[in-house]
Amino acid sequence: MRKLMRTPSVVGIIIVIITMFGLFQYDLHSSKSPVNVWITTADQSKLLHQEAALAWTKDNTLNDSTIVIDGEKAYQQIDGFGAAMTDSSAWLIANKLSPEHRSVLMNKLFDHMQGIGISYLRLPMGATDFSLKSYTYDDMPEGQTDPKLENFTIEYDKAYIIPTLRKAKELNPDLKIMGSPWSAPAWMKTSGSLIKGSLNPDFYQAYSDYFTKFVQAYGAEGLQIDAVTPQNEPHFEPDGYPGMRMEPADQANFIKSHLGPAFEKAKLETKIVIWDHNWDEPYYPIQILVDPEASKYIAGSAFHGYAGEVSSQQKVHDLFPNKDIYFTESSGGEWMTDFASSLKWDMQNLIIGSTRNWARTVLKWNLALDESFGPKNGGCPNCRGFVKIEQKTGAISYNPEYYAFGHASKFVRAGAYRIDSNTLGSGNIEDVAFRNPDGSEVLIAFNSAAESRSFKVTRGGKAFNYTLPAGAATTFVWSGEKRSAKYMRYPR
Structure with a gap:
């Protein structure tokens, strides 16, 4: 009985250590937080309008309309x-x-x-x-x-x-x-x-x-x-x-x-x-x-x-x-x-x-x-x-x-860093992602297609789905834990 009680604490310590050194490919806290959404439509019916928040769901599947966020791979810092x-x-x-x-x-x-x-x-x-x-x-x-x-x-x-x-x-x-x-x-x-x-x-x-x-x-x-x-x-x-x-x-x-x-x-x-x-x-x-x-x-x-x-x-x-x-x-x-x-x-x-x-x-x-x-x-x-x-x-x-x-x-x-995300390209959903100094992450997406497009955003085994009207821009924001930049990988 005593041995069984020790096991979770040991596992917990290991998880904390791994998380501190950035070996997880996602941040547990950010994956649980709601995704806040703002949109501007081509017809101006919505101008930086805040929409209802989205929820992450457990989802490891990928398809041709998936945007994958890698919050640990950082590029340039933003002034x-x-x-x-x-x-x-x-x-x-x-x-x-x-x-x-x-x-x-x-x-x-x-x-x-x-x-x-x-x-x-x-x-x-x-x-x-x-x-x-x-x-x-x-x-x-x-x-x-x-x-x-x-x-x-x-x-x-x-x-x-x-x-x-x-x-x-x-x-x-x-x-x-x-x-x-x-x-x-x-x-x-x-x-x-x-x-x-x-x-x-x-x-x-x-x-x-x-x-x-x-x-x-x-x-x-x-x-x-x-x-x-x-x-x-x-x-x-x-x-x-x-x-x-x-x-x-x-x-x-x-x-x-x-x-x-x-x-x-x-x-x-x-x-x-x-x-x-x-x-x-x-x-x-x-x-x-x-x-x-x-x-x-x-x-x-x-x-x-x-x-x-x-x-x-x-x-x-x-x-x-x-x-x-x-x-x-x-x-x-x-x-x-x-x-x-x-x-x-x-x-x-x-x-x-x-x-x-x-x-x-x-x-x-x-x-x-x-x-x-x-x-x-x-x-x-x-x-x-x-x-x-x-x-x-x-x-x-x-x-x-x-x-x-x-x-x-x-x-x-x-002070934010651009982080890794694939883009679906011109004539589809184009995007860029950032990680703020407080750990929150931002995904900016634009639909350059002539019709509305549905897509999935995935981050460390969690995902949400969204449909963006033609010619519309949107910003997704979710919270995360503040991380030292030294734990992020910087591709050149």
């Missing part, structure tokens, strides 16, 4: 999902809304419970095509230079950009910021103008000091800069708004001889991320990363989605698996007015496609624009933000991008 806090976006939020409406909007953008919990923002370093005017942080009269940066100031940003960023950070303490310049100050450029031209090599050191001062100035305002890119879209010189060309060899030289050492000397932890342009030129970051002296200062490569295919991210990752991938810009716009088409593009290419191709950030362009797709400073005539703010009335409306990104940003927390 966040979001958009750009352009000058235009910040100005509208700060100046065209009543305090009550501003509070509502900020909560719907940055709070996880009341809104979609945006956790990453891209911040233009000076003017873009969505600014109230053209400016940098060190503008000088024509013919004058300032190599010691005695006139450097972020005073312009203090009026409404910095206060809006602070409020966002208050609502989501995990929020991170990436700085990206559209142009160096005109006096540093070969064109002598914010329009066109490239960086004059004589001012490489001054420009690296410019970046250092920017990071330090924002830090003094309580806003840490997580990363910078040396140049937004370095292979595009727009005619009507700030821009600057920068070739791979020039970017490599600037980083290895100036920007990297400058950050190192100033003891800045801000990451340096290269390229920051379209998928169609993966050779650009590759040409820089093969230079070991430049590469040692570089955290990763950033991509935009206006040309090429998302698979380019995978190509760069495969060649440099220890360098991160970021997706930093793609705009919604009136060239795609249909809600269903916009939802489909973002879900397939960005939320699912970009993260399955190693992106640790996924960002759209403007956070907010007005009824005339502005304020504009040249450039895109009909780009769309996450939200539209009517200048005269202060009315707020939410665009397809808000809901597409909400399926990720609301549920996938900063």
Whole structure:
């Protein structure tokens, strides 16, 4: 009798030990928890609508419509999902809304419970095509230079950009910021103008000091800069708004001889991320990363989605698996007015496609624009933000991008890891899965078929079934136990 009583305790101890070392292929706690479900349909009848929870059932069978989750096989860590806090976006939020409406909007953008919990923002370093005017942080009269940066100031940003960023950070303490310049100050450029031209090599050191001062100035305002890119879209010189060309060899030289050492000397932890342009030129970051002296200062490569295919991210990752991938810009716009088409593009290419191709950030362009797709400073005539703010009335409306990104940003927390899941592919159920720092797991699925599709999700001998309408996106969330990352396997 005494011997029989000892046996369960020994077995229990063995189970605990095995579980601690991650040898089980599933988490008992997560398999017992309910599966919470949110859905957005193509006809907009449901927009991030919470459905009735599902229950796990014991089921080891597989078929052609099964998505298998392996929570122990981890890929890249996630910094966040979001958009750009352009000058235009910040100005509208700060100046065209009543305090009550501003509070509502900020909560719907940055709070996880009341809104979609945006956790990453891209911040233009000076003017873009969505600014109230053209400016940098060190503008000088024509013919004058300032190599010691005695006139450097972020005073312009203090009026409404910095206060809006602070409020966002208050609502989501995990929020991170990436700085990206559209142009160096005109006096540093070969064109002598914010329009066109490239960086004059004589001012490489001054420009690296410019970046250092920017990071330090924002830090003094309580806003840490997580990363910078040396140049937004370095292979595009727009005619009507700030821009600057920068070739791979020039970017490599600037980083290895100036920007990297400058950050190192100033003891800045801000990451340096290269390229920051379209998928169609993966050779650009590759040409820089093969230079070991430049590469040692570089955290990763950033991509935009206006040309090429998302698979380019995978190509760069495969060649440099220890360098991160970021997706930093793609705009919604009136060239795609249909809600269903916009939802489909973002879900397939960005939320699912970009993260399955190693992106640790996924960002759209403007956070907010007005009824005339502005304020504009040249450039895109009909780009769309996450939200539209009517200048005269202060009315707020939410665009397809808000809901597409909400399926990720609301549920996938900063610090999560993408975990292994098979996808059924284009024309079927496409998906991606994550494990949050608290152990909860998230599966985002999109039905790209022309008709509804039924599928099964299995995780460690447990399963649930679901039918997703054509063109609909859904997010499944179930709780789990917090696990140390060292117990997870990281395929490269």
